[in-house]
Amino acid sequence: MNVEGKIIDCEYNLKQINHFNPDPFYVNHFFKAYLQSVIDVYDEILEDANRDFGLFISGKCTKEKFERKAIKKNDQQALRFLSWFNENYENEHNSSYPNFIKKIIYFFKESNHLPKITIKIRANPRYKDDNFQTIQVELSKGKIRSKEELQIEIKRQTPIFLEIINQKRKNKNEPKVAENQIIASAFLEMKNHEDIEISHACEIYLPVMKRLLDESRNEIKELTRWVDRQ
Secondary structure, three states, X not given: OOHXXXXXXXXXXXXXXXXXXXXXXXXXXXXHHHHHHHHHHHHHHHHHHHHHHOOOOOOOOOHHHHHHHHHHOOOHHHHHHHHHHHHHHHHHOOOHHHHHXXXXXXXXXXXXXXXXXXXXXXXXXXXXXXXXXXXXOOEEOXXXXXXXXXXXXXXXXXXXXXHHHHHHHHHOOOOOOOHHHEEEEEEEXXXXXXXXXXXXXXXXXXXXXXXXXXXXXXXXXXXXXHHHHO
16 A cells, blocks of 8 residues: 555544544554554655665665665665654654654554553643543443443533633633533553543644655655756
């Protein structure tokens, strides 16, 4: 499958995350699929660079293989691209949500599983630095037993949550949250990192990945064009 197909996979898995949110079982499944599609997109970028620079790397093209072969062939343009890609990748992952996706991809690659998913309630629409509150929902084989039980727990936790979040909103001159604006969502617990809402992080990350893909293609084209002019 080409890189456009992998982008479509990411978009599909995000839709599934949003559809099943906040059920931990299904969110976990489609979030792993989403992360694998992101990994595949970056692998395809390197594979395109391998082909266009004529490095002829056999098997799966990794950054380590790419660098070794470029050094061996003394291909300065390929090395220049790799340096450009690494710098731009890091720059794109400076903000909190892309940085979270970057860290969780590393965790996923190393362990082949995800940290624990919790269910929290939040305000919709959200505002910066809004509070979240964990709710305890009975699960059966990792799945939410019923929507009715979920709604009962949300309703039970809503009064204290509204008191906390509306105090924060009042202090910042932001709109007050009403009872019908409280929703439940799946969050990921990650060591040494604040809990992150999975669906929101995935939505923010899509344009980051697409931008890196487009800019990488332009950079490869420009560098190979420079070689052709020599």
